Amino acid sequence: MSGAIVIVGGGIAGQSVCEEIRLRDPSVPITLVCGEASAPYDRVRLSEILVSGEDPQTLQLRPAEWYDDHDVTLMVGRTVTWVDAQRGVLGLDDVGELQFDRLVLATGSQPLMPPIPGIDLAGVHPFRGPADCEAIRSAAATGDIERAAVIGGGLLGLEAARGIAAQGCAVTVVHLLDRLMERQLDAGASALLGPALAGLDIDVELERNTQQIIGPERAHGLRFTDGSELRADLVVVSIGIRPETTLARAMGVVCDRGIIVDDAMRTSIPGVLAVGECAQHRGLVYGLVAPIHDQARVAAATLASQEAIYGGSVPSAKLKVAGIDLVCAGEAVGEYEAVVTDAATGVYRKLTVRDGRVVGTVLLGDTRGAESLVAAVRAHDLVDNPLQALADASLAGPADLPDSAQICDCNGVCKGQLVAAVMDGGCATPREVMAVTRAGTGCGSCRPAVFEIVAAATGGLSDEPAYLCPCRKQTRERLAARIRDEGMQSVSEVAAACGTGRECGVCKPALAYLVSEVCANTHREERDARFINDRVHANIQRDGTFSVVPRMYGGVTTPAELRRIADVAEKYEVPLVKVTGGQRLDLLGVRKQDLPDIWRELDMPSGHAYAKAVRTVKTCVGTEFCRFGLGDAIGLGIEMEKLWEGLHTPHKVKSGVSGCPRNCAEATVKDIGCVAVEGGWQVRAGGAAGGNVREADILATVETRGEALRVATTFLQYYRENADYKERTYDFIPRIGLEKVREIVLGEQTGAALRERLRIAKAAVKDPWLERDDPYHPRQFGDLDTPPDGPADAGEPTLVGPPAGGAR
């Protein structure tokens, strides 16, 4: 490759071309010109931001450093106003010029806005960029709006409607045709989609042709051609896209609907290519993401003088609306169709066949087997019995999926990578595969699939133990025994003796916990073995700042504490103060070097919200004030929290105490929970309310508050001693077996021994926030400053932190 490349347009297409070129040529000069004010972001996920209100920054495809590292010149907020292809020069905002040898047009598309009266009124928005997203979300969330209308019942329109409904705002989707998502769905699936949307508080009106948006100053409703009207103070228009071809036409490139490209993604002008939603290939303009990546690969190959042919893409789409499972690919209607449908449950599954080959699928309400069916559509697989193929797909487990099927959405791990970890990487257990591939280490919801795939790849799950240190094949039990027998007191001693904690480092925090637990907190602390949270006793956030959660026993606080928290939040300009799910106050966005001062001024103990430790005990008001209360929930909660405070655990322990079976403190989905019932207390453990929801098992029902505290405490110590590192109570209890847990925890002698060991461990606990006055190192909370360039006798560095809002 030679000669500078300029890419016009910083959308997914521009970014993708940029990356594909770099894969093939590390040095050719690349300039990426973005008209929008930010670096390329993942527009496909805008609807998630509309629902969650997260910062659009999180959609950034690559961090700013990526462009530096890859030697890509990134220009944001710059518009290419003219191109002279002959001379190889283009104009930027009519002020600057840029030379190029090759040009890639990735100008994307504009939202289609119908030329109807009122389209320019305030309160009418397209749904295209982060600014639209923010405007729609803030309008929908105000509560001033009685109803919002979305014009257009396509994929994007439905996602926009879902985002509006999520803000608690009534919303109606009005659609021109007689069925929703007519580009992807057939009539049968479309008919079932309406009721599913109704279940999410999204109304749908079909065959509505909007004639006018009613004003006068701002939008107040829609008037349709049949004369009827719909009241709406917020109107979102999502009727389609128009390829952005203005620049291409001006420079003389042949365009139809979009910029016409050949199979190598070349336009009519030599040296000028086009990719993405602005391009028209074999008469088709693609508005979906997968074809864009296909096109980008071919364009990059063409630029590298490699032979590559883009033969078109099979469109596939997934509706990103929580509560509705919908996947479709290829043709929704075909010469032969196999359909399985159950209107009562909203399930519709279809396979479309032409010439004996799979050409399309629609899966609504039950998307089992979607990965393999979509793969079959892409490959145009031969199919003998389509109905059987549908049934087989729904029964197919993860092990039957193609290698290209993505299993872990958090870390983007495909099945093939899991299998390769077993076949080529020598991994023998799911844990090892997860450690190597990082699959299942995000939200964890794909873990069952990972287990199944690994089981199939290894020929059945072996009984091989779970290693605390996978690279040294050492189990927790074995290491604990050696630590105990040889009187080891620190991670480095264990590392020297057993070789663990050295090579991969993954097991270091696990060893740190194990050493502290076996030594009942009289171990020699080595901070380098701890995760950053446990070095500075605060929870690291995505931007490198920290969160501070002071202890409030049982969720009970005082005016004086609240005043101090408020003062600290103001003085240190804490960006966010949030009430947590565990009934605490969280100060978020704190700089590391401010932590000691903040703790001192709060003058409250650590809430351990950053550690694998006893976290919060959430309580209801119990008998104190509640007229239904049967037991003193606050009293028991505070007792539990004070007795357990500061104890580290294999994984976090969240607890709750409810004063009656109405269970306002949600104690039945906590790691340890107590519920007051008529005549006593129910003590539960192993509950979960995260990626999976699990009702806690009942350990015992006891008569007094003291007994409840004793059973709960005994279980805590049993868990501390016997769970694997990072094993939550809800995985621990099923692994051990509830009967065995009960036998040991409720056993008179075994229970008493556990409680005695907990008492000893607790006696050595110190509030970690006292390190504010007694740091383990002078730079525990600080970084190094910026030293002057120059000679060795430069001045002594002083203690400063990262620049505010800096590049972290």
Place this chain on the structure above:
Amino acid sequence: VTYACRVDDVPLGEGRALMLGDRRIAIFRSAGGWYALDAVCPHRGGPLEDGIVCDRAVICPLHERRFDLASGAALSGGDGVVAHAVEVRGERVFVVLAGHQQRAA
């Protein structure tokens, strides 16, 4: 060669960062010696100086990306980071900054 810090400024087995020019550089004092890397994780911008250090690697505290301390190479896939040479003279630690392009694969 740029002066970075004193030997005592970085606890054994940990890292600390500083700005050198316009770049944030993380300096690590591992059992095996001193290392310096660009401090910003190419994945999501995590502060590598806050990561856990083992014999040969540092693990980003945000999403557990691993980087070779000596070369900056990404050990768990994705982009690597630029590695810089470190010289210790007596009690003082110096960094020899590498160019932006000298990033390991």
